[in-house]
Amino acid sequence: MTDAVRTLKEWTDAARKIVFFGGAGVSTESGIPDFRSTGGLYHQEWKYPPETILSHTFYKSNPEEFFRFYRAKMLCPGAKPNAAHKKLAEWEREGKLLAVVTQNIDGLHQAAGSKQVYELHGSVHRNYCEKCGKFYDLDHILHTTGVPRCDCGGVIKPDVVLYEEALNDRIIDGAVNAIAQADLLIVGGTSLNVWPAAGLINYFRGDRLALINKSPVARDLAAGLVITDPIGEVLSQL
Numbered sequence: 001m002t003d004a005v006r007t008l009k010e011w012t013d014a015a016r017k018i019v020f021f022g023g024a025g026v027s028t029e030s031g032i033p034d035f036r037s038t039g040g041l042y043h044q045e046w047k048y049p050p051e052t053i054l055s056h057t058f059y060k061s062n063p064e065e066f067f068r069f070y071r072a073k074m075l076c077p078g079a080k081p082n083a084a085h086k087k088l089a090e091w092e093r094e095g096k097l098l099a100v101v102t103q104n105i106d107g108l109h110q111a112a113g114s115k116q117v118y119e120l121h122g123s124v125h126r127n128y129c130e131k132c133g134k135f136y137d138l139d140h141i142l143h144t145t146g147v148p149r150c151d152c153g154g155v156i157k158p159d160v161v162l163y164e165e166a167l168n169d170r171i172i173d174g175a176v177n178a179i180a181q182a183d184l185l186i187v188g189g190t191s192l193n194v195w196p197a198a199g200l201i202n203y204f205r206g207d208r209l210a211l212i213n214k215s216p217v218a219r220d221l222a223a224g225l226v227i228t229d230p231i232g233e234v235l236s237q238l
Contacts, residue, residue, distance in 0.1 A: 001237055004227045009238050011208050011225070015184035018097040020088050021201055022231070023190025025214055027104050029082040029232040033073070055163040063147045063155065070158065074105070075124055077142060081112035083236035084188065089113035099178035103190060103197050105160050118175040120167055120197045126159035167196065179203045187223070188212040188231040 001009070012018065024034035052058050053069045081089075089112040091097035099116040100109050107125045109117045127136040131154025141148055141156070148156040161167055179185060185204045190213065192198040201209075211223040214230050227234055 002227075004225060005234060005237050007225055008210055008212075008227065008234070011184055011210065012091070012096070012186075012238055015096060015208070017181055017183045018091055019099050019101065019178050019182035019185050019204075020097065021101045021179070021185065021187045021190070022084075023103045023188075023192075023194070025189025025191075026084050026102070026231050027079070027082075027106055027108055028189070029084065029230055030076075030079045030106075030108055032076045032079050032104075032106055032108075051163060056165050059157075059162055067147055071141070074160075075138070075142065076106060077138065079106060079108060081108045083232040084234075085109055085112035085114070087235040087238060092116065098181060099175070101175040101178065101200065103194060116178075118171050118178065120161070120171060120175065120200075122158070122160035122168075124158055124160060127156050128159060129154040130157050131155070172200070175200055176203045180205055182206055184208045184210070186210045186212065188235075189214075190217075191215070192217055 028034050048058070048065070050069070053066055059066045085108050088097060088100055088109065092114055099118060100114050101118045101120065102109060103120050105119065105121050105124050107123050125138045127138070127141055128134065129136070129150035129152060132150060132152045134150050134152070136156050141158070150156055179200060180203045182204060183206045185201065185206060185208070187201060187210070207224070209223045210225040210227070211217060212227045212229065212231050212234050214228065216228060
């Protein structure tokens with residue numbers, strides 16, 4: 001255990017209101033590709049850039065291509081929670097962790113047992129008919145081809161926040177409230193390049209901020225502790 005990880009352990013042992021703010025790097029150790037790292041989705045060749053495909057405009061104008069990309073690159077039904085997801089769920093059961101605030105849409109925090117999860121960008125496990133509002137789960141989407149349609153004829157849209165779409169106000173309020181109460185904020189597995197989500201950490205009022213990411217983060221957070229290692233490897237040592 002390095003000195004930095006030892007310090008993190010001291011912080012987590014003493015904390016009573018931990019909030020974890022995480023991004024794609026939390027799930028890469030479960031085999032889910034991220035977007036911005038080398039080999040990530042933004043560095044792969046598609047007919048259109050992923051940022052374009054995952055926009056509201058593209059979803060409306062070219063739904064066939066949207067769902068082709070969505071099924072191929074955004075759905076990982078075989079992924080399992082890793083050490084990071086499990087440690088956070090353990091802290092919540094112990095009453096030490098207030099909430100997980102995540103930019104991920106894979107549902108792995110809930111699969112690990114976490115209850116208080118604010119999913120800023122939605123979830124692939126929730127899908128709704130745009131016409132009648134009927135709910136469909138992930139399994140239904142996986143067993144359809146082309147543009148999935150409801151019994152009423154409406155398009156079934158994943159409950160994920162696309163580019164050009166607003167974040168859910170209720171989710172934002174819950175996340176802000178949790179972060180503002182935290183005595184320890186752990187930011188992990190995120191480059192903090194996605195806004196407005198990244199701006200939520202500005203609501204932290206405590207004095208213990210830990211940043212854990214496999215690669216350096218350019219944004220100056222004035223973090224008291226910075227660890228440049230995979231989040232799962234770090235949390236598994238605590």
